Amino acid sequence: MPVVNPRHCGACDRGLRSDDTVCPACGAATPLPSDANQIALFELPAPKPSATAHVELPGFMARALHPRHTPRWRAVAALLALSLGLQLGYVERDVLAQDARWRPWLERLCAFSGCALSPWREPGAFAIIERSVQPNPDVPGALHIRATFRNRAPFAQAWPQLELRLLDINGAATGARRFTADEYLGSAPDSATVAPEQSVNARLDVLDPGRNTLSFEFAFY
Numbered sequence: 001m002p003v004v005n006p007r008h009c010g011a012c013d014r015g016l017r018s019d020d021t022v023c024p025a026c027g028a029a030t031p032l033p034s035d036a037n038q039i040a041l042f043e044l045p046a047p048k049p050s051a052t053a054h055v056e057l058p059g060f061m062a063r064a065l066h067p068r069h070t071p072r073w074r075a076v077a078a079l080l081a082l083s084l085g086l087q088l089g090y091v092e093r094d095v096l097a098q099d100a101r102w103r104p105w106l107e108r109l110c111a112f113s114g115c116a117l118s119p120w121r122e123p124g125a126f127a128i129i130e131r132s133v134q135p136n137p138d139v140p141g142a143l144h145i146r147a148t149f150r151n152r153a154p155f156a157q158a159w160p161q162l163e164l165r166l167l168d169i170n171g172a173a174t175g176a177r178r179f180t181a182d183e184y185l186g187s188a189p190d191s192a193t194v195a196p197e198q199s200v201n202a203r204l205d206v207l208d209p210g211r212n213t214l215s216f217e218f219a220f221y
Helices: 036-043 059-065 073-093 103-113 181-183
Strands: 126-135 142-151 162-167 173-179 199-207 215-220
Touching: 036 142, 126 215, 142 162, 142 215, 162 199, 173 199
Parallel strands: none
Antiparallel strands: 126 142, 142 199, 162 173, 162 215
């Protein structure tokens, strides 16, 4: 079905077709409509909003899909996270206490809560600063060994076991023995730990190993 076009000639008022540029009756020029008008002919009307475009959700579903992070809930979450961190620190305190980064914080926590930490333990932080070996004047065939060591760790730590190694001319061990604090001190220590930079004098009496042994060394455990 042809489209009805209401165009008319401006000179003689004769009806025109949609593609006429000259009036067939009087020959007057009849320019085509502007592009904007032509485009408007092909514009479709905007679709009407669907009845199902907006659905009201129940309140509990809306809150679950769009939670409101109020300051109160943020504060509660922060407190729960802090509480969990403190509990983990308390349970694992003996393990964390051996880490120099965590120990100061754990000491403050235990000072507040009344808990106890295991002594710091870092045998490699003990260093020999002086030693000597002489024949024991009271026991024939025995050697009297003296050693002074110091705790270089930044914290007090448990008393170490002191190992004495006897070495031959090639540096190979001809014998070794470990001594507890009671043995190399001659009695039980006055405190449970060695303070930072504290020096300790150890005394050991061992049998003379003979000519095969030319030197000795210490290790801490």
